[in-house]
Amino acid sequence: MGMQSQDIIRRSATNGLTPLPQARSHEQEVAKLIDVSLCTGCKGCQVACSEWNDLRDEVGHNVGVYDNPADLTPETWTVIRFDEREDEAGKLEWLLRKEGCMHCAEPGCLKACPSPGAILQFANGIVDFQSEQCIGCGYCVAGCPFDIPRISKKDNRAYKCTLCADRVAVGQEPACVKTCPTGAISFGSKAEMKDLAATRVEELKGRGHNGAGLYDPAGVGGTHVMYVLTHADQPSLYHRLPDDPHISPVVRGWKEWLKPVGALGFIATLAGAFAHYMGVGANTTDETPPAEPEKELEDAGQGPNDNGRDA
Amino acid sequence: MDNSNLVLRTKLIDRLFHWSMVSCFMLVALSGLSWFFPSLNWLGYVLGPPQLARVLHPFLGIAVFTLLMCMFVRFVHHNLFVRTDLTWFKHIMEVLLNKHGQKLQIGKYNAGQKILFWGIMSLISLLFVSGLMIWRAYFAALFPVPVLRLALLAHSVAGLALILLVIGHIYMGIWVRGSIGGMISGYVSRAWARQHHDRWYEEEIAPTKPLPSKRHG
Numbered sequence: 461m462g463m464q465s466q467d468i469i470r471r472s473a474t475n476g477l478t479p480l481p482q483a484r485s486h487e488q489e490v491a492k493l494i495d496v497s498l499c500t501g502c503k504g505c506q507v508a509c510s511e512w513n514d515l516r517d518e519v520g521h522n523v524g525v526y527d528n529p530a531d532l533t534p535e536t537w538t539v540i541r542f543d544e545r546e547d548e549a550g551k552l553e554w555l556l557r558k559e560g561c562m563h564c565a566e567p568g569c570l571k572a573c574p575s576p577g578a579i580l581q582f583a584n585g586i587v588d589f590q591s592e593q594c595i596g597c598g599y600c601v602a603g604c605p606f607d608i609p610r611i612s613k614k615d616n617r618a619y620k621c622t623l624c625a626d627r628v629a630v631g632q633e634p635a636c637v638k639t640c641p642t643g644a645i646s647f648g649s650k651a652e653m654k655d656l657a658a659t660r661v662e663e664l665k666g667r668g669h670n671g672a673g674l675y676d677p678a679g680v681g682g683t684h685v686m687y688v689l690t691h692a693d694q695p696s697l698y699h700r701l702p703d704d705p706h707i708s709p710v711v712r713g714w715k716e717w718l719k720p721v722g723a724l725g726f727i728a729t730l731a732g733a734f735a736h737y738m739g740v741g742a743n744t745t746d747e748t749p750p751a752e753p754e755k756e757l758e759d760a761g762q763g764p765n766d767n768g769r770d771a
Numbered sequence: 772m773d774n775s776n777l778v779l780r781t782k783l784i785d786r787l788f789h790w791s792m793v794s795c796f797m798l799v800a801l802s803g804l805s806w807f808f809p810s811l812n813w814l815g816y817v818l819g820p821p822q823l824a825r826v827l828h829p830f831l832g833i834a835v836f837t838l839l840m841c842m843f844v845r846f847v848h849h850n851l852f853v854r855t856d857l858t859w860f861k862h863i864m865e866v867l868l869n870k871h872g873q874k875l876q877i878g879k880y881n882a883g884q885k886i887l888f889w890g891i892m893s894l895i896s897l898l899f900v901s902g903l904m905i906w907r908a909y910f911a912a913l914f915p916v917p918v919l920r921l922a923l924l925a926h927s928v929a930g931l932a933l934i935l936l937v938i939g940h941i942y943m944g945i946w947v948r949g950s951i952g953g954m955i956s957g958y959v960s961r962a963w964a965r966q967h968h969d970r971w972y973e974e975e976i977a978p979t980k981p982l983p984s985k986r987h988g
């Protein structure tokens with residue numbers, strides 16, 4: 461992290477008692493809008509992502525579908541998903557979706573991460589992994605409702621889309637946005653992107669896509685990567701995009717509930733032990749009956765002859 | 772140390788199991804706590820930088836589990852519950868208030884120690900299984916994410932519970948004078964044995980009267 465960050469709104473494994481650097485927190489929230497109806501599946505965005513971020517994943521194998529690589533990896537931060545489906549009228553539909561980190565307003569990855577500062581959320585909405593702080597535990601994998609982070613076998617660090625934080629910081633759009641030849645990906649302030657989405661949804665509805673809508677799920681506080689979906693009423697058609705993503709209650713229980721309960725448990729146990737000792741005193745043994753061999757007792761490191769002294 | 776007043780309570784092999792397990796446990800527990808309570812992050816540095824601690828914790832955890840399983844085999848027959856344990860439970864207040872009067876028919880381990888034994892053994896088993904499941908480097912990829920979440924929660928709950936139990940265990944060692952020394956040297960005094968484990972003393976120690984040999988282990 462060579463660049464100064466003075467606009468951090470959340471930092472993993474950091475308690476809220478001390479404020480984060482926020483001198484520049486007037487920043488505008490940004491968003492990437494992906495219009496799946498305009499995507500042709502050319503994978504230009506995948507290439508642009510690899511090129512800008514200097515990622516060179518291994519060439520994979522064809523697994524019978526167009527998805528290639530077959531999944532996100534530590535070196536592939538975005539993948540176009542190709543799902544076929546037959547609609548009610550028996551007509552074939554090809555549903556494409558550019559998969560990658562959603563840059564959640566309430567990121568489950570950040571909530572789960574145990575390493576201070578390994579995940580940061582900036583005032584502009586970007587959620588970025590700081591790889592040099594990452595310990596490779598993989599908790600972010602369990603925390604994320606979208607199954608996005610991947611842990612590298614080479615260096616045991618977590619990786620995912622950065623929303624081109626480095627480009628955005630200097631006023632550029634993400635590499636995928638710049639490359640997309642059909643204009644399916646747009647970038648701007650979150651408010652602008654919602655306006656643009658509203659226009660697109662109207663157009664799609666006018667063309668008979670009654671289910672069209674914006675995917676900006678409230679369960680995670682909204683996202684800074686949003687979709688215009690032709691079937692916004694059934695997001696899960698698009699390669700298991702969650703219908704109602706939210707941080708799992710198990711993760712909340714672990715991070716929000718168990719932590720204070722555990723702290724109380726420690727305080728109660730330590731205080732209880734100390735109070736017991738103060739009230740009852742040491743539990744010593746009266747060694748008088750056998751009478752003779754006090755000397756050896758001392759040699760053997762027994763403390764019974766200080767009977768009563770430390771109580 | 773030819774001393775007719777001392778009796779062997781714990782053999783060398785068992786003391787070695789116990790203290791090597793304790794050494795590993797401390798490192799595992801402190802690094803685990805450093806992830807559970809991020810404000811206590813510094814505890815993790817007992818195992819070096821955080822990345823190294825993350826690598827070592829599971830291996831040391833397996834060492835703790837293995838040593839505890841050895842102890843299980845060695846100790847389990849002393850820790851089966853018997854009818855006289857009820858007497859101890861009935862008099863728990865006097866025990867805690869250190870009012871020793873009547874004999875409580877306590878065997879080699881008292882009922883509280885037996886609960887500790889079974890608590891430790893079941894929690895370490897849960898930690899072992901859940902720990903393997905969440906071990907990113909080797910096994911985590913074999914489990915679906917919702918299962919991993921449950922394993923993480925289980926691992927944290929069991930880790931906390933075990934650490935709290937062990938704090939109680941350490942306190943009892945400090946409170947009952949002579950017991951820590953006994954676990955180090957192996958020997959306790961006859962009076963100690965009679966006071967804290969009367970039935971063990973009467974059944975196992977008193978009948979073997981002429982015993983003061985210095986056989987360790």
Ligand code: HEM
Pocket residue numbers: 574596597796799800802803804806807824825826828829830831832833835836895898899901902903905906907923926927929930931933934
């Ligand atoms: C001695 C008993 C053990 C204790 C007290 C303990 C405690 C803990 C705690 C408190 C955490 C942090 C959980 C959180 O952040 O909520 C943790 C993490 C973890 N534990 Fe354990 N644990 C023990 C044994 C084991 C064993 C036997 C294994 C593996 C076989 C294991 C593997 C892990 C793994 C993989 C993690 C996640 C971090 C990492 O990748 O190292 N633990 N443990």
Ligand code: SF4
Pocket residue numbers: 472569572573574575578579589593594595596597598599600601609611617618
């Ligand atoms: S793998 Fe890295 S980023 Fe993910 S939770 Fe662990 S420390 Fe945080």
Ligand code: SF4
Pocket residue numbers: 560561562563564566567568569570587603604605606607608609620
């Ligand atoms: S999609 Fe997953 S990895 Fe991305 S910000 Fe949300 S929780 Fe984190």
